[in-house]
Amino acid sequence: SRESAISVARNILETSINDLVTDVETDHSTEIILEFDSERLRNRNCTMEDVISVLESNKKFTQKAVKDNVIITLVEESDSITVNTLLNKIRKTIVKGVPEIARVTLKEENGEWVIQTTGSNLLKVLEVEGIDKFNVRTNNIFEIGIGLGIEAARNSLISELKATLENQGLEVDIRYLMLVADVMCHKGYLQQIGRHGIAGSKDSVLARAAFEITVPTIARAAKEGEIEELKGITENVIVGSQIPIGSGTVDIYMNSASKK
Template sequence: MAEQYLSQEEVRSRIETLKEVLPSRLVNELLNRLNNVKLSDRQLERVMKAVVAEYYKSIVDPGEAIGIVTAQSVGEPSTQMILRTFHYAGLREFSMALGLPRLIEIIDARRKPQVPRMTIYLKPEYAHDEEKAHDVAKRIQAITIENLAKSVDVDYFNSTIIITLDEDALRYRGLSVNDVKKALDRIKGKAGEITVEGNSISVTVNAQEVSALKKMRDKILQTKVAGIRGIKKALVMKTDNNEYVIYTEGTNLEAVLLLDEVDSTRTISHDIHEVAEVLGIEAARTMIMRELKAVLDDQGLDVDTRHLMMVADVMTWDGKVRQIGRHGVAGQKVSPLARAAFEVTVKNLIEAAYMGESEKFKGVVENIISGRYVPIGTGYVELMLEHP
């Protein structure tokens, strides 16, 4: 005899009873997942039991030392990481930090990553067309005169810098000699007179010193002609779902998100500080979790996501990205003894005494130092015994 399926109303009513033991958000998510799914009474019962069991497995006891467990869970696998600094992506176009160097980079909240990069997703009409994807990549990559020049000569006698442009490079980038001249016009005040003859551009410098000519030569070579400032390289790669994605070396998230061809809902920068400035602190928190998980997964290490969430929360809870160190989380603890226990002990103690700070003994470190009960586990409970 075939099983009878429950109606959607019956399924909803049964799941609503779980609000007595589960958070409302979790119950609502379960309702959304089971929407328009046909279930028998027996199947629904199994689903409900499985969800409740998983929930109770995920909760922690009051007073559990989640910070210490998090530190152990992230610290222990990191000792097994391969100490490789660079890994070449795609066709060896550019490199990116992986493993322990990248993990340290994230935890230290480095202002400038070793290799700043972006992953740019395109809208459907561009993501499945290789030619259009390459056109977008060409528009994104910053093109300087150095990329377009066949040779750059300095005439010290006449104080002139002569740039011979590469026709093939101009044609590939869809640029002309006039575009290069317009870029040079932006520094005309410092450069002097600019003359164009065929594929050659002469720039007269208003100085005769050799050092000034060399400085102007370097400035001219780094002058941007097209593209987005900060994007040094752009590489188009095909993903497993037949979608073309652009990977870049260098970042400029704000400018990239303004492009009509770019899918702004998925495009990300791997520079956490840039994400915080452009998209906000919540986006930076999510980025920290994703980056930590990506590093650990790449090394084949399994760490509970909640521990990574804890690290991200601690780094971002006050509205800005802070490192886990004496210039960040550890150095900004309320407890003077906890700050002194981490680094620069004497300096922290002298400053605390000078400022008249008081020790509340609410954390783990300061209680261990003073030989008191640590406020975790059984030490978390405070009872007063009344004598008869």
């Protein structure tokens, strides 16, 4: 039902103390007073007990609730900078929800309620009660790789590439997308195509230099005494040599000696 979906969405949405307070007062020495909005507490499905519970773990201060206020008293008298630093930390303290989930929206599809989020935290979302664990999707490929394995990450990568291209009206044979995904995942972990991943791990100096940072790559290779063997396609194109592919892999020699 819609009510159940709203309840689950509230449990997913990250709620920090900063989302619940309306005003903060401090003497910049020993005391901080947090004024909470009862309507915000109700909308986020939080209570003052939840707030006190998350603050109790900090041993630098004591706290007590007075109606909709929380009075925080520092154990030791501090200066203004220390108090403000502590206040910022308190504001960021998560009271409820899943970290990194900044926003949730509800949408009805085919008679079922779908919760869409801004932000992703796959493993934590799967722990939320009421979630259909077989119908959770994320476009964070790294989270999928860590939580569900490299094969799941590969499948998701193909799906995301296909959806992105189709949204732009482009038709690309899925076998090309599968090839890209295989290259990115074949080592058992995700690699990007760029210089910090696949392009940067090539043996050829010129092939690495052809991608993004040319001069630093060549300078580093010269410093380390690397040798360019011109075995690949990219490096042979750069120097204007015959590409070692197809008919270029065969050497033909003509015997010019005349027949007797």
